[in-house]
Amino acid sequence: MAITQIRTTQFHDGSTDEIFTVTHDPIAELKDGEIKVRTDYISLDPAMRGWTTNKRSYMPPVQPGEVMRCFGVAKVLQSASKHFQPGDWVTGFMGVQTEGVLNQRGLRKIDLNYAEPKDYLAGLGMTGYTAYFGMTDIGEPKEGDTVVVSAASGAVGSIASQIAKLAGARVIGIAGGPEKCAYLRDKLGLDGVIDYKNESVNDGLKRNCPNGIDLYFDNVGGETLETVLALINYQGRIAVCGAISQYGDMGNALGPRNFMSVITQSVRIQGFTMKDYMDRVPEAFAYLLQAKMNGGIKFREHIVEGIENFETALAMIFKGENHGKLLLKVRK
Numbered sequence: 001m002a003i004t005q006i007r008t009t010q011f012h013d014g015s016t017d018e019i020f021t022v023t024h025d026p027i028a029e030l031k032d033g034e035i036k037v038r039t040d041y042i043s044l045d046p047a048m049r050g051w052t053t054n055k056r057s058y059m060p061p062v063q064p065g066e067v068m069r070c071f072g073v074a075k076v077l078q079s080a081s082k083h084f085q086p087g088d089w090v091t092g093f094m095g096v097q098t099e100g101v102l103n104q105r106g107l108r109k110i111d112l113n114y115a116e117p118k119d120y121l122a123g124l125g126m127t128g129y130t131a132y133f134g135m136t137d138i139g140e141p142k143e144g145d146t147v148v149v150s151a152a153s154g155a156v157g158s159i160a161s162q163i164a165k166l167a168g169a170r171v172i173g174i175a176g177g178p179e180k181c182a183y184l185r186d187k188l189g190l191d192g193v194i195d196y197k198n199e200s201v202n203d204g205l206k207r208n209c210p211n212g213i214d215l216y217f218d219n220v221g222g223e224t225l226e227t228v229l230a231l232i233n234y235q236g237r238i239a240v241c242g243a244i245s246q247y248g249d250m251g252n253a254l255g256p257r258n259f260m261s262v263i264t265q266s267v268r269i270q271g272f273t274m275k276d277y278m279d280r281v282p283e284a285f286a287y288l289l290q291a292k293m294n295g296g297i298k299f300r301e302h303i304v305e306g307i308e309n310f311e312t313a314l315a316m317i318f319k320g321e322n323h324g325k326l327l328l329k330v331r332k
């Protein structure tokens with residue numbers, strides 16, 4: 001029986017965003033160490049731009065013609081692995097496809113007693129873990145710090161902002177549009193917001209950070225990073241999580257012209273990916289589950305339905321049209 005897959009047609013080179021096609025191919029035969037799954041939810045991530053760009057990165061690019069890589073949650077239908085049984089639920093890297101045959105390596109069982117499958121792709125999944133390690137391990141917010149977070153209403157940013165609040169910091173969020181800023185201020189209790197689509201980030205930071213910035217959680221890079229560097233305090237920290245403003249044309253990505261501030265202000269700037277922290281996932285999961293249960297952190301998801309809508313749904317991320325963690329429910 002044929003299944004539906006989303007494959008790439010070419011590498012992303014900045015010339016077009018239309019690099020995906022829908023195919024209907026038979027499912028592969030199950031071999032030793034593999035499982036057959038039915039995909040339930042797919043995580044739509046800014047990283048998908050990087051995965052389809054032919055450049056050195058933290059993992060090899062998806063080759064044209066391959067099924068697109070994604071994080072997903074799926075139910076096991078058949079198993080030739082001693083680690084998984086039919087009926088189990090798994091998460092990990094899988095293809096954008098309705099069903100598939102996956103190698104057992106890199107897959108993790110999920111427990112539906114704690115949360116729904118989709119939660120393991122959102123606040124209790126990679127997104128939450130990224131916010132947790134980036135903010136706690138690299139950012140190290142302290143009581144009284146002024147912390148700035150960009151793309152603050154998004155999947156990672158909203159959790160990172162709330163972790164900094166729980167640490168006793170004053171948190172200023174930068175986001176695009178009045179709805180996102182109202183969410184940050186009224187629902188998440190941030191101390192200040194900057195709607196970068198309607199005011200200059202420089203003016204907003206000067207208004208909200210009269211004593212400078214102690215910690216910046218960077219999700220966007222580009223001009224915003226440059227503006228923050230001009231206001232960062234002596235021995236400030238910058239956790240570099242992402243640079244989404246630059247993903248459209250990574251061959252011409254902008255570096256901050258005032259990078260010298262890192263030297264003159266003795267700034268600690270550190271990038272990271274979740275790959276650095278895979279052995280500590282249980283720690284992040286326990287923290288986030290506790291925070292979810294006691295209401296310390298609020299999670300928000302934005303769900304699009306139908307695998308055929310993959311490409312248009314992914315594009316929403318780069319237009320700022322997602323309100324929370326963007327997920328694709330494979331079946332309507």
Ligand SMILES: NC(=O)c1ccc[n+]([C@@H]2O[C@H](COP(=O)([O-])OP(=O)(O)OC[C@H]3O[C@@H](n4cnc5c(N)ncnc54)[C@H](OP(=O)(O)O)[C@@H]3O)[C@@H](O)[C@H]2O)c1
Pocket residue numbers: 045046047126127130151152153154155156157174175176177180219220240241242243244245246272273274275317318319320321322324325326
């Ligand atoms: N290091 C890691 O391991 C890791 C893991 C996951 C994610 N990330 C990075 O973290 C960042 C956030 O990812 P996410 O999954 O949480 O996505 P998200 O914040 O839920 O969605 C992306 C948001 O970025 C903002 N954005 C889009 N284009 C922009 C532009 N040109 N300039 C400024 N902002 C723009 C939009 O919000 P506005 O409407 O507010 O502009 C959009 O909603 C990304 O840079 C991503 O690559 C890193």
